[in-house]
Amino acid sequence: MRVSVPVLLLGSSRVLGLELQQQPLRGAQVPSSIISPASDSNAPTYRGDLVSLHKSLVEISSISGNESDVGNFLVNYLEARDFVVQLEFLPPTNPSNPGKPRFNVLAWPGPNRHPSPKVLVSSHIDTVPPFIPYSRSDENPTADTVIAGRGSVDAKGSVAAQITALLSLLESGRIAGQEDSVMLLFVVGEETSGDGMRFFSETRGQLDPPPDFKAAIFGEPTEGRLVCGHKGIFTCNITVTGHAGHSGYPWLGKSATEVLARGLVRVLDTDLGSSEEFGNTTVNVGMFEGGVAANVIPEKATARLAVRVAVGPEIGGEKIVAQRLQDVMRSVDEDAFEFDCNNGYGVVKCDCDVKGKSWQLSTAIAWVDELLM
Numbered sequence: 583m584r585v586s587v588p589v590l591l592l593g594s595s596r597v598l599g600l601e602l603q604q605q606p607l608r609g610a611q612v613p614s615s616i617i618s619p620a621s622d623s624n625a626p627t628y629r630g631d632l633v634s635l636h637k638s639l640v641e642i643s644s645i646s647g648n649e650s651d652v653g654n655f656l657v658n659y660l661e662a663r664d665f666v667v668q669l670e671f672l673p674p675t676n677p678s679n680p681g682k683p684r685f686n687v688l689a690w691p692g693p694n695r696h697p698s699p700k701v702l703v704s705s706h707i708d709t710v711p712p713f714i715p716y717s718r719s720d721e722n723p724t725a726d727t728v729i730a731g732r733g734s735v736d737a738k739g740s741v742a743a744q745i746t747a748l749l750s751l752l753e754s755g756r757i758a759g760q761e762d763s764v765m766l767l768f769v770v771g772e773e774t775s776g777d778g779m780r781f782f783s784e785t786r787g788q789l790d791p792p793p794d795f796k797a798a799i800f801g802e803p804t805e806g807r808l809v810c811g812h813k814g815i816f817t818c819n820i821t822v823t824g825h826a827g828h829s830g831y832p833w834l835g836k837s838a839t840e841v842l843a844r845g846l847v848r849v850l851d852t853d854l855g856s857s858e859e860f861g862n863t864t865v866n867v868g869m870f871e872g873g874v875a876a877n878v879i880p881e882k883a884t885a886r887l888a889v890r891v892a893v894g895p896e897i898g899g900e901k902i903v904a905q906r907l908q909d910v911m912r913s914v915d916e917d918a919f920e921f922d923c924n925n926g927y928g929v930v931k932c933d934c935d936v937k938g939k940s941w942q943l944s945t946a947i948a949w950v951d952e953l954l955m
């Protein structure tokens with residue numbers, strides 16, 4: 583996620599150096615009115631709609647690449663509530679086998695077909711695999727109720743909350759006369775290449791007139807906290823070339839897996855860049871492969887890494903870290919490594935100077951309100 587407007591990121595759990603596991607809602611800082619028993623007169627009027635929209639979204643499988651059913655659901659849901667909905671079709675990744683069409687859902691309160699949006703409210707509708715069905719620990723909500731299912735947090739929780747928040751903002755009449763200054767954007771492909779958001783950034787939805795956003799609110803799980811930045815990322819494919827040989831004569835060969843293992847351990851033990859705000863750069867050795875048989879010295883070994891970058895600048899911080907990583911590995915062996923690292927980005931700082939930094943729904947509404955005044 584990279585944007586050049588002020589951003590309120592309700593986002594990733596990897597924030598400001600806190601690498602926390604996602605927690606169920608239980609125990610998170612949630613206003614008691616949301617989790618209070620159904621009979622409680624403090625329950626917000628939107629609760630039933632929010633929970634039911636969330637359930638419908640989670641029940642539809644939408645693993646990255648296969649998002650069209652959940653997209654169509656949103657189209658119907660929003661059109662039934664008088665939104666103008668525009669589908670933004672992505673070009674097929676494989677033109678010879680296009681599969682189901684993939685589209686971002688862009689929507690704003692109708693009936694104006696030429697809106698002038700100032701605030702973009704966005705999240706994503708794809709999930710990582712596998713599909714895990716919706717479940718709920720009990721019918722009557724209490725503080726211990728647990729709602730589960732793939733995407734229930736990341737990010738269908740955000741999608742449902744954003745739509746419900748906008749509907750209640752509209753209902754309140756607080757943005758009467760400028761309803762279409764808020765635009766919803768739900769993108770595909772966030773969990774893989776980010777192709778949905780990339781496509782929107784390039785096309786700006788082909789809106790007429792082109793949108794001039796003053797701010798964007800991104801929905802991602804952050805345990806109910808306002809997030810003022812996130813780490814950068816890049817990926818690397820590393821190939822090691824050694825010499826094959828019989829395991830009985832180790833001096834005749836050069837083990838590619840051994841060189842790779844030693845290089846990776848050194849990388850894992852090195853501080854590749856850290857900062858107070860963003861913590862440590864971390865390296866995930868996501869794949870490690872090599873060799874052909876137990877008693878053959880491996881000639882080839884490969885690893886695929888995802889590196890979460892904790893230093894800036896946003897453009898270039900990743901290159902600084904990638905260079906360090908390569909230097910550290912080459913200190914194990916000067917010639918055996920080949921690196922193929924992509925262009926990621928360094929840390930992204932967001933302008934999040936808004937009142938109230940705890941509970942997102944009310945903060946977000948208040949912020950939208952303020953921006954529109």
Ligand SMILES: *[C@@H]1O[C@H](CO)[C@@H](O)[C@H](O)[C@H]1NC(C)=O
Pocket residue numbers: 642643644645648651652
């Ligand atoms: C694609 O999504 C639909 C539901 O939206 C699901 O029935 C189908 O199994 C999914 N296909 C794959 C390959 O995940």
Ligand SMILES: *[C@@H]1O[C@H](CO)[C@@H](O)[C@H](O)[C@H]1NC(C)=O
Pocket residue numbers: 599853856861862
């Ligand atoms: C960062 O790494 C150092 C060791 O290099 C460790 O002591 C520290 O706890 C780490 N910080 C976080 C936030 O994980």
Ligand SMILES: *[C@@H]1O[C@H](CO)[C@@H](O)[C@H](O)[C@H]1NC(C)=O
Pocket residue numbers: 817818819886922923924
């Ligand atoms: C690494 O290899 C994978 C699979 O072959 C490929 O998709 C990717 O583009 C390669 N490059 C980088 C920098 O990750």
